[in-house]
Structure formats: C-alpha cells, structure tokens
Amino acid sequence: MPTIAIVGRKNVGKSSIFNRLIGKRVSIVHSEPGITRDRLYGEVLWQGKIFNIIDTGGFFPDEDDILANKITRQIEMALKEANLIYFVVDAxxxxxxxxxxxxxxxxxxxxxxxxxxxxxxxxxxxxxVYEFSKLGITRTFAVSAEAGKGFGEVLDETAKILHDVKVVKEEKIIKILILGRPNAGKSTLLNTILNQERAVVDDTPGTTRDLVSARFEYKDKKFEIIDTWGMKRRASIKNPIEFYSMMRVMRVIDEIDIAVIIFDVFEGVVNEDLHIAALVLSKAKGMVIAPNKIDLLKKSALSRVILSTRNSFDFIDFVPVIPISAKRGIGIEHLLNTILMVYEESGKIANKKTLKTIVTNLKPPPRGAVLKIVQSNKRPPIFQVNITASIKENYIKYLRHTLRNYFGFQGVPILIKTKVVKKGS
Structure with missing residues (x-):
C-alpha cells in the first residue's frame, strides 16, 4: 500500500493534520513542542482509494542529544518508506x-x-503562504488542521499521484496492546517482535508518548501490535500530556483483542500492574502476562518468577504467564503462540449438549435452580443463565469456574448474564 510521510519541524501541526486525515485522535496534540517521538501509522480513505500515512516527530536541526538522534532516525525510516511526502510548515x-x-x-x-x-x-x-515559495516546491497547499480547511484539494492531488491503489477488503486483523508501567520494556518488545526500530527506546521512563502501532504476519495470521505510554496511578500524573496519553490508552483498550501486560521482574508486581490487569478485565479482553528481563536472572529463579506472578495476579488465574526477555528475544515465539492461542480461545463456541449436561450436574443455588445455560456471544464469551431465583456473586464464580473446567477459555474472561424466570416457562 502506498505511503505518505508527514514531516516538518516541531510544533507546526503535523499531529493535528495526521489526526484530521485519519479521522480520529491517535497522535497527542499539545502546544509543547516535541510531543510526537515515534512514527505513527494510520490509514486514509479518499475517493475509493486507501493509503498509509505516517506521523513523525519534529526536530530542531541543531539538536544533538541521544533521544533527538533516535527521533531523527525514526523520521529517516519513515521517509524511506514513503511514496509521497507532506512537508508541513507554519503560516x-x-x-x-x-x-x-x-x-x-x-x-x-x-x-x-x-x-x-x-x-x-x-x-x-x-x-x-507566498513567503514559502522561496522553498521552490510546486505543489503548495494552504490548510488549517484546526478548522479542517484545504484538505479536500490535498487529498484529490494525492489520489492522482497514488493512482494505482484501490480499496481491498482485508481479513481480520488481531489487535494486540502492550500495557505496563513506564520503562517495563514495552517499546523494546514491539521492536523485537517487528525486528525493526518502530518505537523510540530510551532509558528515560515515559519515552513513548503516543500510541505506536504496526502490522505483521505470524503463522498466516495478520496482527496489529500497539505500544503504549507507561501507565501510572492518576495521582502520579503531573501534566496534561501524561493525562491525555493515559486517556488514549484507556480508549484503545475497547478496540483490541489481546492485552500483553509486561513488567520488570526486578521491580516485581506492584499495585499499578494489578490496576492495569483489572482495567483490562473490566473490558473483557483476552490477556497474557509477560514478566520481562529474565535474561538477567539465574535459571533457578525462573520457576519462582512464574509462581510469584500467578500469586500476585490471583484474581486472573486463568491468564497465561510467559516469561520473556524483550531485549534478547527470549520467549518471544512462545509469547506469540500464546497470544494466538488466547485469541482462538476467545472465539470458542460451547457445545450445546455439553451445556445441557452441565445444567444437569450443577450444584443448585440456595432457594433456586439453574434451568438453562446458552452461549449468546463470543469474543468475549457471554453465557445467558436462566434461574428461578436471584443468585449471589459466589455462585456466579462457581458457574464461571465450571464453564472454564469444561471448555477452557484460557486467557479470556467469561461473562455471565442471569435471568430470573419461572420454572416451566
């Protein structure tokens, strides 16, 4: 698919243009220069044609620190991919x-x-606008990202240049979201899976500000993997940029299939990690837990890491734990296989005859009876339970545990909806 790269110095409105063209807020827009650091991908549909568009970090030419050099490298990689360049300046x-x-x-x-x-x-x-004619670029467009002006003409001309592209219906793309605290290794994991530098990796916590996404294929399946800003407790958020980053992450959880919760084994599991897992659970998304940096551990300590992780996340004991080293590539194939497995588990349909057998063998709830269980949905699996009297949470847990024993649903929350009906109805 042909690709457009958006480039320009800091704070000229590149991210606002990117958001305007793809039709949703992916890049963070703020008056502070230099917010975008990674290269961010989206798709633009115009007049029956579709093409990729990349937002890049801005730069001042005289910057020469390590992080600035890494951002410049991201810009260079975007330009290498691009068939067309949108060079943005500020009127x-x-x-x-x-x-x-x-x-x-x-x-x-x-x-x-x-x-x-x-x-x-x-x-x-x-x-x-005429002042910029000194640059000698023939195709010049006056636009306003804030007001949405001028982009029809830009896209018309783009469609003429990228004339050989037509819309094709794509097969299902499995969306993976990497979640964790700052500096847990999220961007390193994304880069290792893709085998290229798509997210800026730096020792400073919170380097990733935007959502960084990329697509890849594994075992004939198409995936989109999304790197996120390191999540913190709300009380620890110090500025609007961090707040917007966290809100963006919370919204994108609704759109994904599987969340990989990553943490540093040397820091262990803390309350923020448990909060992240609880947030994903509340959205009924599949999960895999990935203790990271195991290459720095002794082999004898690895089994203890798995056990302690399970103990810490005891409220999601159905979620697989896959120790990894994102930096060294250890356990990455096992992680990908597990992600694929969890996705397939989330699409299971329970056998109707087996559900009838379960109803027959269930321990009845106090002062009532379970009359029928049917699966009403998948991804996530939702079960409708007809009962003769209202039941408490403990009995719902018992039902959920029973269904998991029969059908698995490893790594996937099971939702149960109850309906009180009269016996014989």
Whole structure:
C-alpha cells in the first residue's frame, strides 16, 4: 500500500493534520513542542482509494542529544518508506531557517513533495503562504488542521499521484496492546517482535508518548501490535500530556483483542500492574502476562518468577504467564503462540449438549435452580443463565469456574448474564 510521510519541524501541526486525515485522535496534540517521538501509522480513505500515512516527530536541526538522534532516525525510516511526502510548515511563524534546512534534506530523496502551509486560519495568514515559495516546491497547499480547511484539494492531488491503489477488503486483523508501567520494556518488545526500530527506546521512563502501532504476519495470521505510554496511578500524573496519553490508552483498550501486560521482574508486581490487569478485565479482553528481563536472572529463579506472578495476579488465574526477555528475544515465539492461542480461545463456541449436561450436574443455588445455560456471544464469551431465583456473586464464580473446567477459555474472561424466570416457562 502506498505511503505518505508527514514531516516538518516541531510544533507546526503535523499531529493535528495526521489526526484530521485519519479521522480520529491517535497522535497527542499539545502546544509543547516535541510531543510526537515515534512514527505513527494510520490509514486514509479518499475517493475509493486507501493509503498509509505516517506521523513523525519534529526536530530542531541543531539538536544533538541521544533521544533527538533516535527521533531523527525514526523520521529517516519513515521517509524511506514513503511514496509521497507532506512537508508541513507554519503560516503564523513564517519561513524559518529550520524549514529551509529540512527542505534541503528532502530534495536529494527524489520523491514527490507536497508543501502544506498549516494554520492558515484567516485572510492575514493566507498572505503569508507566498513567503514559502522561496522553498521552490510546486505543489503548495494552504490548510488549517484546526478548522479542517484545504484538505479536500490535498487529498484529490494525492489520489492522482497514488493512482494505482484501490480499496481491498482485508481479513481480520488481531489487535494486540502492550500495557505496563513506564520503562517495563514495552517499546523494546514491539521492536523485537517487528525486528525493526518502530518505537523510540530510551532509558528515560515515559519515552513513548503516543500510541505506536504496526502490522505483521505470524503463522498466516495478520496482527496489529500497539505500544503504549507507561501507565501510572492518576495521582502520579503531573501534566496534561501524561493525562491525555493515559486517556488514549484507556480508549484503545475497547478496540483490541489481546492485552500483553509486561513488567520488570526486578521491580516485581506492584499495585499499578494489578490496576492495569483489572482495567483490562473490566473490558473483557483476552490477556497474557509477560514478566520481562529474565535474561538477567539465574535459571533457578525462573520457576519462582512464574509462581510469584500467578500469586500476585490471583484474581486472573486463568491468564497465561510467559516469561520473556524483550531485549534478547527470549520467549518471544512462545509469547506469540500464546497470544494466538488466547485469541482462538476467545472465539470458542460451547457445545450445546455439553451445556445441557452441565445444567444437569450443577450444584443448585440456595432457594433456586439453574434451568438453562446458552452461549449468546463470543469474543468475549457471554453465557445467558436462566434461574428461578436471584443468585449471589459466589455462585456466579462457581458457574464461571465450571464453564472454564469444561471448555477452557484460557486467557479470556467469561461473562455471565442471569435471568430470573419461572420454572416451566
């Protein structure tokens, strides 16, 4: 699929344009420069054509610290993938030396460039568009990401250049979300699975600000894996950017199939990890727990890690625990196989005859009886239980445990809905 890369210096509105074009908020938008650090992928559908679009981190050319160099590497990788470049500048600040330097770096690539002059919100701003003619880019567009102006023309011209692309119906993509506290190894895990540097990895906790996603194939199945900002307790959130990052993660949980909960074995399981697991459980999503950095442990300690992890997450004892080293690639294939297994488990349909047998053999609830159990849904599995009297949570746990003993559903929450009916109805 043809690809567009959005590039430009910091705070010119690249992420706002990205969000506008894909039709949802994926990149964090904030007045503080340099929020986007990784390269973020989305899809744009226009006039029956579909193409990838990549948001990249902005940069000031004179920066030379380790993190800035890694962000620049992300930009270079995006440009290498791109068939078309959206070079974004800011009408309100006018043409700056940094814009000219970026333009000079883009020319040797010999790729089609669209100059998007952003923040053209009024007549005064539109007069400044001509200032950017010094860059010598023929296809120049005045746009406003905030107001949504000018993008029809941009996309029309894009469709002409990327003319050989048509919409194709894709098969199901299994969505994996990596969750954990800051610096647990989430971005390293994503990069290791993809065998490329898609997320910026740095020793500073909280390097990933946006949701970083990528697609890959494994055992003839298509996957999308999403790296997230390190989750914290609300009381520990210190600024709006962290708050928006956490809200973005909470919303995306609704859209995924499997969550991988990762933690550092040397820090152990803490309350934040349990809170993350409880959040995923409340959304009824499949889970795998991945204790990370086992390459630094003695072999004799590995079995203790599994046992202590199960003890810590005792409220989700149905979830597989797969120790890994994201950095060394240890246990990654086992993790992927387990993710695939959990996904298949979530799609199970319980045998109707077996459900009738279960009803016959159940221990009856106090002052009532179970008349019927039917599975009403999958992913997640939902069971409708007809009973003659209301039941307490302990009996629901007993039903859930019984269903799991018969059918498995490993790594998948089982939802039970009860309906009080009269016997014989």
């Amino acid at each position: 309100k600040s006018g043409l700056l030396p940094a814009d000219e330097l970026i333009c000079n770096n883009l020319r040797p690539l010999n790729k089609e460039i669209f100059l998007l002059v952003n923040k053209v919100d009024n007549q005064k701003d539109s007069l400044k």
